[in-house]
Amino acid sequence: MNGSEREYPDASAGSFPEPPLSFTDREDREIEVRPYEDGDLESVVAMYVDFDSADRAQGIPPATESRVRDWFDALLDGLNVVAWHGDRAVGHATLVPGDDADHELAIFVHQDYQRAGIGSKLLRGLLGHGGANGVEKVWLTVERWNRAAIGLYESVGFETCSSESFEREMALRL
Amino acid sequence: MNLLLGIGGSEDSIRALEKTVERAKTAGDELTVAIVDNPESDRTPEGIETRVRDTLEDADFSATVRHVSGxxxxELVDLAEREGFDQIALGGGQRSPMGKIQLGHIAEFVLLNSPVTVTLVR
Known part of the structure; x- marks a missing residue:
């Protein structure tokens, strides 16, 4: 489905907190969410190179370091936020602009830091960062068996706009 | 091997055409290219046929080219079964701006319903 056909909710999903944000996760770790900066590259690449291949979705993140670098470089056209535990990057979320004044969203949390509430904060921080930078329409696809991710997206206001394919497509208006 | 390539004009189907022609030539496979009507593609069936014939000519390889309506x-699954093809090849999906692979509706249907092996070309 291309962007001009996609149906967005009429109402705004509301406002989201703008990063930097800090919080304590469910494992008592101090986590900070900040907009991506140039000096963050190596830490983020290191997170993705170490990423559990079972957590890959629809071919991303790529499996090898050189392909991770190429892929991540292309994301820098968009808006990016990173979750940090000290100087270790443990999560990353991105909004990549498309052709129809919309942005595609993706979020990844390193396997050592999942199920600790980080994804929810990171997602909200990304939407806050997007809202502050004029993003209005956000969409994503998620594998339809990934109930945890679908629940997370619904919790911030994403609505399903197509579920006929292997992937469920969801959209949100900021 | 007797190979059926389905092509509807999307970018991944064009890439599948190029790779499959090359592969069939190397392996000595018999190839039939079935041009289908993909509503998700901007290319016309005539435009696709020109592209198919150019690719075959460049590769110095001959294949049967036919148009499939419906x-x-x-139609691809029926054709494979009816005419005893050994394998169906299709484009392996488009990438979103993010880089996520998204399978088209044709590929999804063929994967789930084909009686023969399906190759998704990346």
Missing amino acids: DPGS
Whole structure:
């Protein structure tokens, strides 16, 4: 489905907190969410190179370091936020602009830091960062068996706009 | 091997055409290219046929080219069964701006319904 056909909710999903944000996760770790900066590259690449291949979705993140670098470089056209535990990057979320004044969203949390509430904060921080930078329409696809991710997206206001394919497509208006 | 390539004009189907022609030539396979009507593609069936013939000519390889009307997924599956093809090849999906692979509706249908092996070309 291309962007001009996609149906967005009429109402705004509301406002989201703008990063930097800090919080304590469910494992008592101090986590900070900040907009991506140039000096963050190596830490983020290191997170993705170490990423559990079972957590890959629809071919991303790529499996090898050189392909991770190429892929991540292309994301820098968009808006990016990173979750940090000290100087270790443990999560990353991105909004990549498309052709129809919309942005595609993706979020990844390193396997050592999942199920600790980080994804929810990171997602909200990304939407806050997007809202502050004029993003209005956000969409994503998620594998339809990934109930945890679908629940997370619904919790911030994403609505399903197509579920006929292997992937469920969801959209949100900021 | 007797190979059926379905092509509807999307970018991944064009890439599948190029790779499959090359592969069939190397392996000595018999190839039939079935041009289907993909509503998700901007290319016309005539435009696709020109592209197919150019690719075959460049590769110095001959294949049967035919047009298939009706629902692309079910027509490909029926054709493979009816005419005893060993394998169906299709484009392996488009990438979103993010880089996520998204399978088209034709590929999804063929994967789930084909009686023979399906190759998704990346």
